[in-house]
Amino acid sequence: MAARAVAADQRGLTLIELMITIAIGTTLAMMALPMYSTWIASQQVRTAAESVYEGIRVAQTEAVRRNNPVAFELAPATGWTVKLVSDDSVLRETKLIEGSPNVEVTVAPANATTVIFDGLGRALDDAQSPLAARITIDVKTKTGFTDARAQRVIIDTAAATGVGIRSCDPQLPTGDPRACPA
Template sequence: MRRAAQSGMSLIEILIAIAIVGIVFALGMPAYGTWIQNTQIRTASDSILAGLQVAKNEAIRRNAPIQFKLDGGATTQWRVNPFLDPDGTPIQSRSADEGSPNATITLTPADADTVTFSALGRVIPNADASPTLAQVDIDNPRIAVVADRRTLRMLIPPGGAIRLCDPKVAAGDPRSC
C-alpha cells in the first residue's frame, strides 16, 4: 500500500526555526538597546528645536519679544513665555518625561538657560540680564560605549537661524557643526 505524501513541518524543523530566530534576536538586542537610547537623544533635540522655533515664530507673529527657557538643570524640560511675563502662563511647554527621560543637556554658556527672540526673529538680551543661551548639547549617559552615542548639538546664533548638527561628523558634511 502507498503512503500519502505529507505536507507541513515536523517538530524538529519548527524547533530549528525557533532556535535560529532566538539566536538572531540575541545578537541584535544590544544594538536595539543602543538604537532606543539614541532615539531618545534625537527626540529630545527635536523637541528643543521645536520649542525654539515656536518661540521665534511667536515673537514674529505677536510682534513682541518671546523667551525660550530650559527648566530643571540637565533635563530636556522647557517652556515658551512672553518676554514681559516670564513666570506667567506659558505659551507652550514640554515635560522632561515626554519621550526622552534619559537624555541630558549641557548648556553653553554654562549658566545660561534662556534665549529671547525679538519681533524680527533675532536673538536679543534676556529680560533679567542673564547670559543668553548659545548652544545646547544633547547626550544620553545610559549608552555605555561612548563611541556608540550620537550626541547632537543645537546652535543658536545672534541672527536667530537655529541649527541642529552632529559634532562627530567630519567637516564638509552638511550635518557637521
C-alpha cells in the same frame, strides 16, 4: 498498504525541524538586540534635540508674530517652556523626559538657559540685551549606549542672516553639511 500511501503524502514540520527554527530565530534576535538598543537610544537623543530646536523656533516665531518679546526657557533636567515676557503666560510647554527618558541635556554657557526673542526675532539674554556669545545645547544619552549619536542645537548671533538656529551632529567631520560649525 493504503496507510503507507497516506503517510508518504503528509507534509509539514517535524518537531526537530521546528526546534531548530526556533533556536536559529532566538540566536538572531539575541544578536540584533544590542543594535536595536543603540538605535532606540539614538532616536531618543534625536527626539529630544528636535524638541529643543522646535521650542526655540516656536519662541522666535511667536515673538515676530505678536511683535512682543517671547522667552524660551530650558530646564535641562525636565523640558522647555515658551512664554510671553510681559505677563509670563505660557504659550507652549514640553517635557523632554516623556519621549526621551535616557537623555541628558547640557547648555554652554551654563547660565544661558533662557533666550528671549524680540519682535524682530533677534535673540536677547535675560536682561534683554543682545546675546554676546553662541549658545550650545548638547543632547546625549545619560549612561551606557556609547554608540548612540549625540546631537547639538546652536543659537548663533554671529550668523550673517541675524540669528542662526541650527541642529547638527558634533561627531561628524568638518565639511559634512550635517556637521556642527567650528
